[in-house]
Amino acid sequence: MTKTITDVVCPFCGTLCDDIEVIVSDDGKKLIEVDNACVIGTEKFLHSQSSDRITRPRMHQDDGSWKEISYDEAVEYTAQMLAKAKKPLMFGWSSTNCEAQSVGNEIAEMSRACCDNTAATCHGTSLIAIQDVGLPSCTLGEIKNRADRIIFWGCNPAHAHPRHMSRYSIFPRGFFTGKGQMSRKLIVVDPRVTDTAKMADIHLQVEQGQDYELLDALRVAFKGEWLPDVVAGIPSEKIREAADVLKSGRFGIIFFGMGVTQSLGKNHNIDEAIAVTKDLNEYTKFSIMPMRGHYNVTGSGEVFAWQFGFPYAVDLTRGFARYNPGDTSTIDLLTRGEIDAMLTIGSDPGAHFPISAVKPIANMPSVCIDPHLTPTSGVSKLHVPVAFNGVETGGNCYRMDNVPIDCRKVVEPPEGMLTDEEFLIKVRDRLKQLKGAA
């Protein structure tokens, strides 16, 4: 006998699909089948079942081998590390729930740490732009119900957010968009002919690194001012054509991704894209939204913000919160040699940071809290495996449009394994003792 759990939330990307169905064994211990999820989401649920899974903490030995230790020993190492460090960095938080993030913030406050999430390498520059010029946006249901102009700028949902197009942005039939895809015009801006670009009505194959110029040219085109013959590799007629398509819609949206946040121009690319959106609200209704990657990176920013006032790159070392990417941001902290201890949770900097920012982690006291084996666990002193968030434990998380959805637990974790939150609570309580003693 099996049972089916409905309305399950997929803990992979910021699309946060909440219509997943999972079939589990009667005793709720084995996960048998996953329906409605994309291939990545399906793999995420199934991998929790792999037989070769690490279920207990391990210390990296000098000879390169690993020694299994108890959770209590892992708690002691982590608490001692944070208590001793002058400038510890607590990084990640994007693949864990808001409850764990909240406990993490208590720990960061007690140990006067720097805390940051994976916006550091995805939408941090978007946040900087939002702080400079704002963000006219909306929820994803608005796109489904109203949008007739869709732009994907420097993002490739066909690969990164597989169900985004069918649930929200291109295909669904909404209240005012009964014809689904037929009622929408799709513009894709990307230096490659991506699988998303192949579906576009208009593909602007921008010269890599010149998105800022192209966005500026669009704003000039809205105003009917003079333009050079070619901008960022695009003929001005084509830019003016795109500008007219955008102005002529009833409700439009710009989705943007790493293509603009990580290319030359960085925050200014987003800044100008937001300006384009503002301009378009003089002619019609337009919104803009970052395609957030990790399923709960948005939630981490929300929790940081209501508890400390800033969405990422928070520096608590002086006893109060400070924020200035370039100084308090993770990549700069690591490459500049600012920190002396590193705790990683719910992310994999080892795989996703430039190698020059990974090397320092291997040379300082470090803890990696992650259910998987990763490059980060591979270079950390201590690896603490935990239950899979969104699979073996629930908890709140925030979708890319900031809509909160409470994740569901579908199976039990392996015997005796702790969740992120449970492990962090033990660390917090131990740290309280150490600080009390000090």
Next chain:
Amino acid sequence: METVTITMKNAPALYLEADNVSPDAFAGKTAAQIAELSVHEGNTTSTLGKYFEVIGNAGATAADTKIVVKGDVKKVKYLGFKMTAGELVIEGNTDLYVGAWMTGGKILAKGNIEAFAATAMKGGELIVEGNAGNYLGAAYRGDWRGMSGGKILVKGNAGSDIGMYMTGGEIVVNGNIDVHALTHAEGGKLVVKGNAKSKVGGQMVDGNIFILGTIDLMMPGFKYVDTVEQEVAGVKAKFAHFIGDMGERHKKKKGQVIYGNLYTRV
């Protein structure tokens, strides 16, 4: 004017936040009292004297206090933070936030300085004999009130994002600059004697930029109007005059639309 010399003796393991190293914080204090001022290394607070040897007493006020910083201060932040008057001389290379939020007085950095120098500067003078970093004379994150007064002279090169949200004052760079200059500016003046890369004057509302060298890639929002002869920073030359950013909003003065001006030498 009294001179206080502080010399790095025990360099920090990490970085040192020395926001008390300013004529305002030193004013009216003896060498011994100055040595007691707090500094911060990560989450630990200790005294200036633990890292620096302090020689000389300060003047009665910031205005008659001069500070000379010697030794290796590569990993020291916030020198001249919020200073309002007096003088600060930094003999070697130093780190972030030199003269950040300064409103008066004079800073002379003889070496290189890193990012966020003269953030939201209101007045005074910053002279850098080496290179300056990114966000020189720019606004703090999220603030639309950038550098509004004072003078900055960089004899070497400067980084990216200089003068972001600038509303007044002047920045002169004798060398080259990196991408983005005077983004969102609503006033102020930038003179670059060397070359600029790209994205110069993006989203500029008002203000003046002079590039005596070359620009790798012009913003499409800048439109050629005429060629003018001008003298800037001691150089008399012919300039191609562009206005923009044409994509950005612009204010009107007496019915006339005011644009940002970008001059490149011809």
Next chain:
Amino acid sequence: MSEYIIKNGHVFDPLQGIKGDKKDISIKDGKIVDKVSSSAKVIDAKDKTVMAGAVEIHAHIAGPKVNLGRIYRPEDKLFSCTPTHGMERMGGGASIPTTFKTGYEYAKMGYTTAMEAAMPPLFSRHVHEEIRDTPIIDEGAFPVFGNNWFVMEYLKNHEIENTAAYCAWLLRATKGYAIKIVNPGGTEAWGWGLNCLSIHDPVPYFDITPAEIIKGLIEANEYLGLPHSMHIHPNNLGNPGCYETTLDTLKLAEGFKAKNKFGREQVMHLTHTQFHSYKGTNWGDFESGAKEVTDYLNKNKNITIDTGNVTLDETTTMTADGPFEHHLCGLNHLKWANVDVELETAAGVVPYIYSPNISVCAIQWAIGLEIPLMMKDPMRCYITTDHPNAGPFTRYPRVIKWLMSTKARETQINAFKHKDKVLSQTSIGSLDREISLYELAQMTRAGPAKSLGLSAMCGGLKPGMDADVAVYNFNPDKPVANPDDIETAFSRCAAVFKSGVLVVQNGEIISTGNKRTLWVNAKVNDNPQVMRDISEKFVKFYSMTQNNYEALGHTFVPNPYAVEVDATHA
């Protein structure tokens, strides 16, 4: 729980008509009691003012747009963040404080209950997470209904019972407290970049007018007999001449009587009245409409209001009135954030600087003070700054100073750059009324508690009520030497009790108390049609499943207090 007795204070309690007499207040097991044993801890309140804990009826302190404000305004926190301190967590934010700072600041000023004024239902989890992380004070949140697709479709055919059943379902699903309306119809129109500036502008597609939405929700509210009345931010906010739209809106309440078991008498609460009391045709001939609005309110007793006082600070405006924020950003060119919420509402955020050197700002300041000074019944007029829209709530002590002292008002008027304009466009210069401590207690305690239907629980010092008590270092017997002493006294309490727990002593937080989340559980007759409509809309138009929308577990509302309402009709 321990016993306390607050001795020899000057007690002001409108609920019992106590006007500053020297009285002892006894506290036992969280409640006010007649007497306590000799072992009760003594709080000496000699030469001090004792009132019930204050009640905030309208502030934006928790939820998505508040946090968007925090996220996109690092400069609001520059050099102002506070360290961990005793019981206190780190804090920060001048106009949009962090959740911890929000709780501490309210408590230190003697506030023990606060209402979040606009909860987008789809984001209720977020609102409740922030409420949970706001220490000490009891909080409730008002879901917004004025642009809700269900409401508009039912009211188009005047289906009051269905509207009521839907409202009851949404209050339960979101753990909401009251029916809030913001720019009825206008915010839905904003979905297309449009607006409704009068109560008769038709809503695009939905073929209904703001007037029909407002009337219909008053009827639904009274059909349910909710503790609070329909709570409205009318159309056309903030524009010269908007007072006429405001009067049109108020007139819609004529003929309606409150039906509820909570002692509430009004059927409409008009919020941040200052923003809705403007005369003139443009910013040049901009003038006060406070007299016209308050004249009407003084005659029509089934409406309560709050003020929305401008405090002359740099602040952050935020409202579910999406089109207004877009309009505002067009005026000051500062950063604009907007969030349209599927089927329900929208929100906008724009920073704003109320400069004493700008005549419009100075006139707004004057209007905000004219309203409470012109309202005859303090039980129907409550002090707010529509935090953070007209200014941060932390400025209440300053607003109180302006209300209690003509001298303080004169000082401010003389400091204005355009003093003459302020005097010619408003009547602030001719108002010599000074609000008494008793009236202050009405405007900040008894009044708002009654309007919210909570007067059996808070806002008074009657035995049996929750022991929410504030003790101020203010001696009513001594003439006020310097008006600033008023501000100082009301900024930091000598002592504050929240449900019988001593949470503040000498202006310091000594306990994070026993914070509760207030919500309204309205039982209605089974309504299969409404349940069908709900599931259909989730399947077709929402981006979240109904099961996930309705799942609002214990972690979000760890300490709920449900106000039970039986709205089943035979």
Next chain:
Amino acid sequence: MTKNISLNLISGRTIQQGVAIEGGKEKPLYRTAAGIIEMDESDFKKLGVWKNTNVRVTSPYGSVVVKAIETSQGPHPGVAFIPMGPWANSIIDPNTYSTGMPTFKGTPVTVEVAANEPILLGIELVQILCGVKTA
């Protein structure tokens, strides 16, 4: 002197890389999905190699061996793509311009044939570069 070409390198997500990271970064599948460089057909011609040849990609910031495959999301002559992961991050430009964000997209690289050099597994590549493991 082996022949080499200069390309503009960008990195980013692919669905295969997404599946692989959830399947386990210690597994060969991860290398198959992300230990590759997607090049335009015209650039294969310039380099003069067949598809599916191991190549060494070198930038001012490092050097890594990956398998050259023909792009499925082209044409994009002059642009090369390595899926996000340790292989790309061995060579991308770490400059943040004081924004906190490295320049993951737009790193000038040279590509040369390295037919007989091995492509390391993801975790061991990082361990070796960090000196916690020797090759």
